[in-house]
Amino acid sequence: MSTTEARVSSFLRHWEASTEAPAWLRDLKSRAVASVEAHGFPTTKNEDWHFTSPAPITEAAFDPMRASTTAPTAADLAAVAFVPDAWPTLVFVNGRHAPHLSRVRGLPDGVRVMSLASAWHEEPTLVERHLGRHARFEEQALAFTALNTAWMQDGAFVSVPANVTVAEPIHLLFVTDAQGAGGMAHPRNLLVVGTHARVTVVEQYVTTSDSGYLTNSVTEAAVGDGATLTHHKLQREGRQAFHVGHIEATLGRDSHYVSFAFSTGAALARSNIYTALAGEGCGATLNGLYMLGGSQVSDHQTRIEHAQPNCYSREHYKGVLDDASHGVFNGKVYVHAIAQKTDGKQTNNTLLLSPDARIDTKPQLEIFADDVKCTHGATVGQLDDRMAFYLKSRGIGAAAARQLLTYAFAADVIETIELEPLRVELERLALERFVA
Amino acid sequence: MLTITNLTATVGDKQILNGTSLTVRAGEVHAIMGPNGSGKSTLAQVIAGHPGYEVTGGSISYEGQDLLEMEPEERAHAGVFLAFQYPIEIPGVSNAYFLRTAYNEVRKSRGEPEVDPMDFLDVMAEKLKVVEMDEAMLQRSVNTGFSGGEKKRNEILQMAVLEPKLAILDETDSGLDIDALRIVADGVNKLRRPDRAAIVVTHYQRLLNYIVPDFVHVLAGGRIVKSGGKELALELEAKGYDWLVGEPATGAVTA
Ligand SMILES: Nc1ncnc2c1ncn2[C@@H]1O[C@H](COP(=O)(O)OP(=O)(O)OP(=O)(O)O)[C@@H](O)[C@H]1O
Ligand SMILES: [Mg+2]
Numbered sequence: 001m002s003t004t005e006a007r008v009s010s011f012l013r014h015w016e017a018s019t020e021a022p023a024w025l026r027d028l029k030s031r032a033v034a035s036v037e038a039h040g041f042p043t044t045k046n047e048d049w050h051f052t053s054p055a056p057i058t059e060a061a062f063d064p065m066r067a068s069t070t071a072p073t074a075a076d077l078a079a080v081a082f083v084p085d086a087w088p089t090l091v092f093v094n095g096r097h098a099p100h101l102s103r104v105r106g107l108p109d110g111v112r113v114m115s116l117a118s119a120w121h122e123e124p125t126l127v128e129r130h131l132g133r134h135a136r137f138e139e140q141a142l143a144f145t146a147l148n149t150a151w152m153q154d155g156a157f158v159s160v161p162a163n164v165t166v167a168e169p170i171h172l173l174f175v176t177d178a179q180g181a182g183g184m185a186h187p188r189n190l191l192v193v194g195t196h197a198r199v200t201v202v203e204q205y206v207t208t209s210d211s212g213y214l215t216n217s218v219t220e221a222a223v224g225d226g227a228t229l230t231h232h233k234l235q236r237e238g239r240q241a242f243h244v245g246h247i248e249a250t251l252g253r254d255s256h257y258v259s260f261a262f263s264t265g266a267a268l269a270r271s272n273i274y275t276a277l278a279g280e281g282c283g284a285t286l287n288g289l290y291m292l293g294g295s296q297v298s299d300h301q302t303r304i305e306h307a308q309p310n311c312y313s314r315e316h317y318k319g320v321l322d323d324a325s326h327g328v329f330n331g332k333v334y335v336h337a338i339a340q341k342t343d344g345k346q347t348n349n350t351l352l353l354s355p356d357a358r359i360d361t362k363p364q365l366e367i368f369a370d371d372v373k374c375t376h377g378a379t380v381g382q383l384d385d386r387m388a389f390y391l392k393s394r395g396i397g398a399a400a401a402r403q404l405l406t407y408a409f410a411a412d413v414i415e416t417i418e419l420e421p422l423r424v425e426l427e428r429l430a431l432e433r434f435v436a
Numbered sequence: 437m438l439t440i441t442n443l444t445a446t447v448g449d450k451q452i453l454n455g456t457s458l459t460v461r462a463g464e465v466h467a468i469m470g471p472n473g474s475g476k477s478t479l480a481q482v483i484a485g486h487p488g489y490e491v492t493g494g495s496i497s498y499e500g501q502d503l504l505e506m507e508p509e510e511r512a513h514a515g516v517f518l519a520f521q522y523p524i525e526i527p528g529v530s531n532a533y534f535l536r537t538a539y540n541e542v543r544k545s546r547g548e549p550e551v552d553p554m555d556f557l558d559v560m561a562e563k564l565k566v567v568e569m570d571e572a573m574l575q576r577s578v579n580t581g582f583s584g585g586e587k588k589r590n591e592i593l594q595m596a597v598l599e600p601k602l603a604i605l606d607e608t609d610s611g612l613d614i615d616a617l618r619i620v621a622d623g624v625n626k627l628r629r630p631d632r633a634a635i636v637v638t639h640y641q642r643l644l645n646y647i648v649p650d651f652v653h654v655l656a657g658g659r660i661v662k663s664g665g666k667e668l669a670l671e672l673e674a675k676g677y678d679w680l681v682g683e684p685a686t687g688a689v690t691a
Binding site: 385386387389390391392393394395396397398400401404405407408409410411412 | 484485486487488507508509511512513517518520523524526527528529533534537538541542545577594598
């Protein structure tokens, strides 16, 4: 990404000269640039990128993504995304907040949902306290996070004050249109959930065109003591697109972080979900489903850092891989010496629909405490012939039987989603993903 | 309706059917009995089109068509139904979805319009009564965690929904208490019509008190060694199979 690296530096010099950004932000950005310059971008020699070569991204030359002059209509969005009317929604087109497509109303007092560009001015204290404090970037494996940090200009800002429960999920919808072709966007989101607050956030990435582009997003979340953040991500980028997404959440005492990552899109996608279990008695539930075909590559890396005693983590990822697609699941769990009574469970199941499909699954448990319960398991299988014959014997043709059994494989992990409209939508998407 | 002639079939290297012949006419009920491992389920699965069994000789003609040339789903569309001896569990697919999909696939094959989920519930309400099954069973995954008896009843429910022309019941009565047995028999008897037929594989004469067969056959060593009327079942119950077989069938297993 040498050309891109050069652009980062030149962009930053330009930005520094033109903006009145506060010193802390200038400092954050220059540290990010310095990190990219010092470490460069990873290759498969980097342990965290061993199974997925980022070369198709790093060797391409992306320009900063152009703004859309013919922003998509609500109907265009509805055609490619799941957009329930009831959900307060912030829409971003080609990395920029699109106010005319967004609607945020009916939120409880004190709940702030706005673009990060607005939050710089309206919530400077909260932004300074959290931005860049949760998502680490100073290592080669996280060069894309550093790139986002250097480049970030806009994204979503959500803050929920203490003791407030937000009934409707807050929807962050990122769209790339045809004018985004050849560009890279760096959406940056910040979620701040106060003590004992409860909120659900749905991040969705879609495109209205089938061109190549790079989405390089970062979402930081601070989950207060006793709070619950339910955070779902739908990665439905175009088949020519690249997606690198980094989510990093810091969990307070007795808090809960519940995540579901659904990926069907992109030529090459990398999704990090990192959680720091930083308060006693908190826990993370990280589930996901990836359904790939053609020559798609999708890599999920979760990192759960058990930094305090009596915390739990529950992880269940499933993959359905067709054609010559390639799935990667890397589940890291670090249990610090102090984190006694840690209760961790990790499962990864893969269904291979084709002899050319491939999965690399790697549990990575590093445990430094002695009184913990940590389990992991992985299975890789094919469609069950006996089930297929049973369905056929009832008149269900080979293609429909395959579709139904594929869906059946995915069903139990989808069922873990408590948010009903999303669960129903993902059931539909899963059922339709492999229609013959 | 169904003419099986000199059928031979193997699984792996093992020959299981050794020249089975059987003719079933519309309106008839045939019972097939025989020792464990004699090939009864193999015959049933071959008729349904199980790809694990290789037919090495003979023929099966069903309503004038070469059944062996048809895919399993085409056989189902043509009205062939097998109630499995060991029904398959399919976690993740609800019974309701499964039944509706099967029902609609069969309708589609006949050029009939598909039925939407609401209308299908009406269809189901009536069929559930036949098998005295609770509606809650529809929301559960197909056969998953069902008791032995519930699985068998679920097979009969599928049969009641699909209304096959040729129903083959492979030990659907095994492991059932007397009430469940009556329910299964009622399900079969409700389907009886002059243009339909059934083949009932069983070890027990008691089922045949409820589903009265026109013919009883003994399958041993992969071929039919004796045929008779319903009284043959009583004779078999009293005397066992040894007098017919001479020696126990090879590869016999205990049920
Ligand atoms: N997949 C298989 N691989 C190897 N042997 C098999 C297979 N399927 C069936 N057999 C063997 O074929 C023979 C006939 O089996 P089949 O199930 O047809 O008997 P059956 O008459 O239905 O017996 P039962 O009364 O116990 O149900 C048995 O010896 C069985 O072990
Ligand atoms: Mg049998």
